[in-house]
Amino acid sequence: xxxxxxxxxxxxxxxxxxxxxxxxxxxxxxxxxxxxxxxxxxxxxxxxxxxxxxxxxxxxxxxxxxxxxxxxxxxxxxxxxxxxxxxxxxxxxxxxxxxxxxxxxxxxxxxxxxxxxxxxxxxxxxxxxxxxxxxxxxxxxxxxxxxxxxxxxxxxxxxxxxxxxxxxxxxxxxxxxxxxxxxxxxxxxxxxxxxxxxxxxxxxxxxxxxxxxxxxxxxxxxxxxxxxxxxxxxxxxxxxxxxxxxxxxxxxxxxxxxxxxxxxxxxxxxxxxxxxxxxxxxxxxxxxxxxxxxxxxxxxxxxxxxxxxxxxxxxxxxxxxxxxxxxxxxxxxxxxxxxxxxxxxxxxxxxxxxxxxxxxxxxxxxxxx
Ligand code: OSB
Ligand code: MG
Numbered sequence: 001x002x003x004x005x006x007x008x009x010x011x012x013x014x015x016x017x018x019x020x021x022x023x024x025x026x027x028x029x030x031x032x033x034x035x036x037x038x039x040x041x042x043x044x045x046x047x048x049x050x051x052x053x054x055x056x057x058x059x060x061x062x063x064x065x066x067x068x069x070x071x072x073x074x075x076x077x078x079x080x081x082x083x084x085x086x087x088x089x090x091x092x093x094x095x096x097x098x099x100x101x102x103x104x105x106x107x108x109x110x111x112x113x114x115x116x117x118x119x120x121x122x123x124x125x126x127x128x129x130x131x132x133x134x135x136x137x138x139x140x141x142x143x144x145x146x147x148x149x150x151x152x153x154x155x156x157x158x159x160x161x162x163x164x165x166x167x168x169x170x171x172x173x174x175x176x177x178x179x180x181x182x183x184x185x186x187x188x189x190x191x192x193x194x195x196x197x198x199x200x201x202x203x204x205x206x207x208x209x210x211x212x213x214x215x216x217x218x219x220x221x222x223x224x225x226x227x228x229x230x231x232x233x234x235x236x237x238x239x240x241x242x243x244x245x246x247x248x249x250x251x252x253x254x255x256x257x258x259x260x261x262x263x264x265x266x267x268x269x270x271x272x273x274x275x276x277x278x279x280x281x282x283x284x285x286x287x288x289x290x291x292x293x294x295x296x297x298x299x300x301x302x303x304x305x306x307x308x309x310x311x312x313x314x315x316x317x318x319x320x321x322x323x324x325x326x327x328x329x330x331x332x333x334x335x336x337x338x339x340x341x342x343x344x345x346x347x348x349x350x351x352x353x354x355x356x357x358x359x360x361x362x363x364x365x366x367x368x369x
Pocket of ligand 2: 240
């Protein structure tokens with residue numbers, strides 16, 4: 001298989017409601033859709049997901065565009081790809097920049113599956129046709145509004161609530177939610193907002209029967225997380241730290257966490273994600289699928305991957321309308337009884353809605369053979 005052409009849509013979708021985390025507030029999501037064409041005219045697509053600000057991790061959409069155009073596309077030119085698993089090795093000479101790599105790597109998986117007229121999930125283990133999903137809830141200092149939002153999400157069927165927290169906004173909202181919903185699977189995500197001196201404070205979270213506490217400390221810290229995990233009954237989950245299989249090995253050997261939030265783009269694509277799933281399976285680390293406010297393209301990829309039965313814990317894979325009024329695929333994802341149906345068509349199983357892409361974005365061509 002050879003890549004003969006790469007096109008791009010640069011899109012900005014307004015969020016239905018602003019989303020606040022410990023590090024900032026998002027009102028609009030920028031992303032690119034890359035469309036790769038092979039020598040036979042088959043097309044595969046991938047989503048470029050980093051944020052505009054380097055406040056979640058260091059990659060931004062601008063840095064990723066440079067890496068793609070100057071360093072990754074040249075590696076694809078004139079390369080004959082037998083199998084998409086070769087792509088991560090091909091990209092190895094470019095250090096880091098996982099989200100840039102993932103946008104192309106996942107497009108090549110989609111292309112490969114379409115070329116073989118197969119659904120992407122046929123390349124994964126033990127899949128099912130619909131999967132339980134959870135929802136991530138932003139910081140909302142008005143606790144009445146917060147509770148109303150969560151009540152609506154639970155009524156829609158979301159099976160697990162993840163609350164964003166930060167110092168000064170943790171015990172109180174958690175207590176309010178737990179009082180009203182004593183049994184709902186509930187977890188919290190701090191996006192690195194705490195430090196080791198907060199350990200005496202954080203151990204109080206053990207009282208709330210939380211499924212896990214995601215990323216309390218810095219994105220490059222393993223030791224302080226290990227210290228906290230020793231003192232905490234609740235499982236720690238790492239998100240920002242996990243870029244490669246090696247990071248999982250390190251976290252496991254130090255005892256930094258008992259759970260992994262796996263985001264395909266944050267680990268450079270499907271091939272590394274599969275290795276991480278295998279590792280977690282062997283070591284009995286709980287692995288579950290996270291999200292990056294993906295549009296329908298990235299969301300379809302996440303659904304294909306999360307269809308594997310090992311993903312028992314509901315992922316951050318909500319319906320399209322949780323974030324956006326309009327999606328850029330022809331059939332937006334809907335939640336039914338707390339589950340989303342995994343598309344069954346070839347590749348990732350969705351088609352682009354051209355008119356939506358052009359309404360919210362611009363088209364250009366990055367390379368033609
Ligand atoms: O930390 O998991 C995170 C969204 C943007 C950036 C980071 C995170 C999140 C989420 C929501 O928690 C993920 C989603 O629903 O797509
Ligand atoms: Mg997180």
